[in-house]
Amino acid sequence: MxxxxxxxxxxxxxxxxxxxGRAARGLGMGVVQAHSEADADMRAVREAxxxxxxxxxxxxxxxxxxxxxxAGAKASGADAIHPGYGFLSENAEFAAxxxxxxxxxxxxxxxxxxxxxxxxxxxxxxxAADVPTVPGSDxxxxxxxxxxxxxxxxxxxxxxxxxxxxxxxxxRVVEDAGALDAQITLAASEARAAFGDGGLYLERLIPxxxxxxxxxxxxxxxxxxxxxxxxxxxxxxxxxxxxAPAHCLDDATRERICAASARLAEAVGYRGAGTLEYLxxxxxxxxxxxxxxxxxxxxHPVTEEITGVDLVAEMIRIAFGAPLTMETPPIRGHAIxxxxxxxxxxxxxxxxxxxxxxxxxxxxxxxxxxxYEGYSIPPFYDSLLGKLIVQGPDRASALDGLRxxxxxTRIEGVKTTLPLHAALARDPAVIAGDTHTRWLEDWLxxxxxxxxxxxxx
Amino acid sequence: MTTQIRSPLPGTFYRKPAPDAPPFVAxxxxxxxGDVIGxxxxxxxxxxxxxxxxxxxxxxxxxxEDPVTAGAVLAEMD
Numbered sequence: 001m002x003x004x005x006x007x008x009x010x011x012x013x014x015x016x017x018x019x020x021g022r023a024a025r026g027l028g029m030g031v032v033q034a035h036s037e038a039d040a041d042m043r044a045v046r047e048a049x050x051x052x053x054x055x056x057x058x059x060x061x062x063x064x065x066x067x068x069x070x071a072g073a074k075a076s077g078a079d080a081i082h083p084g085y086g087f088l089s090e091n092a093e094f095a096a097x098x099x100x101x102x103x104x105x106x107x108x109x110x111x112x113x114x115x116x117x118x119x120x121x122x123x124x125x126x127x128a129a130d131v132p133t134v135p136g137s138d139x140x141x142x143x144x145x146x147x148x149x150x151x152x153x154x155x156x157x158x159x160x161x162x163x164x165x166x167x168x169x170x171x172r173v174v175e176d177a178g179a180l181d182a183q184i185t186l187a188a189s190e191a192r193a194a195f196g197d198g199g200l201y202l203e204r205l206i207p208x209x210x211x212x213x214x215x216x217x218x219x220x221x222x223x224x225x226x227x228x229x230x231x232x233x234x235x236x237x238x239x240x241x242x243x244a245p246a247h248c249l250d251d252a253t254r255e256r257i258c259a260a261s262a263r264l265a266e267a268v269g270y271r272g273a274g275t276l277e278y279l280x281x282x283x284x285x286x287x288x289x290x291x292x293x294x295x296x297x298x299x300h301p302v303t304e305e306i307t308g309v310d311l312v313a314e315m316i317r318i319a320f321g322a323p324l325t326m327e328t329p330p331i332r333g334h335a336i337x338x339x340x341x342x343x344x345x346x347x348x349x350x351x352x353x354x355x356x357x358x359x360x361x362x363x364x365x366x367x368x369x370x371x372y373e374g375y376s377i378p379p380f381y382d383s384l385l386g387k388l389i390v391q392g393p394d395r396a397s398a399l400d401g402l403r404x405x406x407x408x409t410r411i412e413g414v415k416t417t418l419p420l421h422a423a424l425a426r427d428p429a430v431i432a433g434d435t436h437t438r439w440l441e442d443w444l445x446x447x448x449x450x451x452x453x454x455x456x457x
Numbered sequence: 458m459t460t461q462i463r464s465p466l467p468g469t470f471y472r473k474p475a476p477d478a479p480p481f482v483a484x485x486x487x488x489x490x491g492d493v494i495g496x497x498x499x500x501x502x503x504x505x506x507x508x509x510x511x512x513x514x515x516x517x518x519x520x521x522e523d524p525v526t527a528g529a530v531l532a533e534m535d
Contacts, residue, residue, distance in 0.1 A: 038524065056524070057469070057524040058469050058522045058523075058524065060522065061522070193475055193477075342500065343500075350502075351499050351500035351501075351502050353467055353468075353499060353500060379466070379467040379468040379469075379499045379500055380468065380469055380498075380500075380524065381500065381501075382500055382501050383500040383501070
């Protein structure tokens, strides 16, 4: 499909805006970059053909404001809008507004976003496609009597989750039946306050679970999987380190979880790139569908490294109507991504906005980032500066490459999470792949992180 | 005598704990030492801003959700 002469409007910022702009240019497209007043000098703006200011620094008045984003896109004469991740990327109302304005939304249909964004509806879709889900309340719980009955069936410990929650927000853990009533009441008022919707559901808590997720690609009719990622190293339920493939899966389980994901994506008529998240219980070998993210993910590069597929370019092609013709490629070696955040790991991960000083980046290593020397990192958005991505013939060589890449990376002027990754990359449990979703927080509580990343080698 | 309350950090200033909640301190209100007068969000982390002195007739110079620099005067009081 020839996209030259077409224009893509990038409705995001930071490293993903740089990534999307480059993919579009690689397809021969023009790039218009949206930005807030605080982002006029960001790297994606400098690389774009044109830039459009869409509002004040506060994201609610710029990147999250449907009318302003759409007005900017229409005024720019763009053909399509790529929402990136976060912000409006999983907002069905936005996707519908883009289509109503006669533009192409780079992502799934609005009703797919709606359906898969509602956790209860997504669970029902998974069950209908014969994809296992975590034992839970099978829908919203209405009233305390229903909650008690569901909890008895599910067993403890369990989690109370807000149906409108996400990203680790709106979750309460209940250890035993005695604590249930009080926690339900608290969770309902929290959910109403945070999300404007007091809807709750219950789910069994699986101790020492791993986070495994499967990348899918669909064209609305047919869907394939692009293998899985493991993202168990998390702090405050935010991923910090991601790998592909998942070291913890044997080949038979890998085939089952990936086939289940392609089946579910095809069953909901999925269009574009999406991710199905699972909990994997390494003790039993069981996996349970958690939710679907109907957008490109931060950690998509590890999948690109092991498959050779350019996911962002594929999303754009599919959005313009190209059919999905590829089959699932074989896995090429092993890839690891670490998130480089502007946070001080030696000081409770305090955010570190500031001015970027001298940069020295490793040769021949993929680093998807938003930095340049002299760039003033604004305080208004999240702290992700970039992602260091290494690939090797196997996991041990990828880890070795990661240690070398970290040691060769210097970002002066601001503190970053590179020292955390240097320490993790030589930790015996990480090297053995013996971690789970609660592992990193315990490790952080017990570890002093050396600040010199040269010790990584 | 007029006393100033400054932002300890750069970021986004919030006068209210939640969008639909009343402000921490009403215009013209009074504060005691240590009272929370607002929040500054820096890279999605929320930090409380507390009054270092007691005062009355608090006058905010920054609107809710406005960007602030470190050291910016958020409010004045008598």
